[in-house]
Amino acid sequence: MxxxxxxxxxxxxxxPRTRRQxxxxxxxxxxRQLYWQIHYLVQNHEDTDDVLQNTFIKAWKGIENFxxxxxxxxxxxxxxxxxxxxxxxxxxxxxxxxDEDFTEQMAPxxxxxxxxxxxxxxxxLMQAVSTLPPKQRRVFCMKYFEDKKYEEISDxxxxxxxxxxxxxxxxxxxxxNFFKSKE
Amino acid sequence: MSTKDNRIFNPNGGRYPxxxxxxxxxxxxxxxxxxxxxxxxxxxVSEKNTKLIDIHRNRRRNLWxxxxxxxxxxxxxxTFALKFTPKPNTSPxxxxxxxxEYTTENYNEDLMQYAMVDNMDVYYYLSTSSMSE
Numbered sequence: 001m002x003x004x005x006x007x008x009x010x011x012x013x014x015x016p017r018t019r020r021q022x023x024x025x026x027x028x029x030x031x032r033q034l035y036w037q038i039h040y041l042v043q044n045h046e047d048t049d050d051v052l053q054n055t056f057i058k059a060w061k062g063i064e065n066f067x068x069x070x071x072x073x074x075x076x077x078x079x080x081x082x083x084x085x086x087x088x089x090x091x092x093x094x095x096x097x098x099d100e101d102f103t104e105q106m107a108p109x110x111x112x113x114x115x116x117x118x119x120x121x122x123x124x125l126m127q128a129v130s131t132l133p134p135k136q137r138r139v140f141c142m143k144y145f146e147d148k149k150y151e152e153i154s155d156x157x158x159x160x161x162x163x164x165x166x167x168x169x170x171x172x173x174x175x176x177n178f179f180k181s182k183e
Numbered sequence: 184m185s186t187k188d189n190r191i192f193n194p195n196g197g198r199y200p201x202x203x204x205x206x207x208x209x210x211x212x213x214x215x216x217x218x219x220x221x222x223x224x225x226x227x228v229s230e231k232n233t234k235l236i237d238i239h240r241n242r243r244r245n246l247w248x249x250x251x252x253x254x255x256x257x258x259x260x261x262t263f264a265l266k267f268t269p270k271p272n273t274s275p276x277x278x279x280x281x282x283x284e285y286t287t288e289n290y291n292e293d294l295m296q297y298a299m300v301d302n303m304d305v306y307y308y309l310s311t312s313s314m315s316e
Contacts, residue, residue: 023219028212035208039201056215110200118200126200145199 004029010068023063027056030073034080040141041084041134043108043126045115051087055080077156085134128178132171139164140171266293 004025012022034055039048058079066075108130110116110123118126129137138157142148150161150168157164 024212024216027215031211031215032208035203045203053215053218057218060219115201115203117202122200144197
């Protein structure tokens with residue numbers, strides 16, 4: 001991932017003449033990373049692409065309010081997470097089924113997904129992940145697939161390390177039970 | 184723990200089993216920037232605020248106009264009502280006298296005042312109408 005000088009970006013964002021160019025640099029640097037963060041939650045390419053675009057449109061609308069109180073990626077991640085939740089809620093409403101049945105009935109068919117690049121076990125793992133609520137899902141994915149430190153995840157999602165550890169533990173337990181139920 | 188569990192929960196974590204093409208990421212920035220309006224957000228926001236302020240100003244102005252109109256109508260109605268309503272302690276005879284006092288001349292004066300015309304306007308009207316006849 002390309003490095004970004006946040007102080008320089010902040011200055012250019014404050015200046016209307018250079019704002020668009022600075023924003024383009026932000027998109028260029030963070031879009032790939034955000035794509036995967038959104039994918040962990042919505043779990044397919046087309047929806048991830050839609051949510052990612054909405055995220056950047058929202059970010060552009062609010063960029064003048066960004067004063068650098070948090071890292072730029074943290075700020076973007078929080079927009080992306082909220083957009084993903086909104087998307088999941090809409091998808092659930094469109095399916096017109098209650099929350100409990102949602103994960104079971106909407107379990108994606110990963111084998112049919114042309115972007116899926118795994119074997120049978122990995123498909124089972126992704127199905128197990130898809131049963132987790134969003135907060136547990138994001139912690140599990142960041143820890144398991146990216147091997148991020150809890151402190152790093154805490155900075156991004158704004159949750160305490162203790163709460164993250166608990167979430168991850170519960171997620172692992174649920175996934176283990178999911179595998180047991182499939183044996 | 185089964186073989187699957189051992190494989191899944193290995194100490195090195197796992198690979199996320201999805202891919203996206205390089206072509207997708209190469210064009211991503213350009214596609215996103217196409218969705219971003221040319222105007223700076225600050226200009227958009229100030230434009231929106233101006234519109235909001237205009238709406239509020241218009242609403243306030245309309246409210247004032249309505250209030251003044253209603254008040255003026257009430258005063259007018261009250262004036263006429265007071266003139267025609269006999270006082271509670273007046274006898275029927277006194278009321279009749281008051282009615283008699285309120286002659287056609289008084290009525291015409293009130294009417295002229297209500298219609299915002301003065302004697303000059305009435306003379307002008309009468310003279311022009313008699314000329315046309």
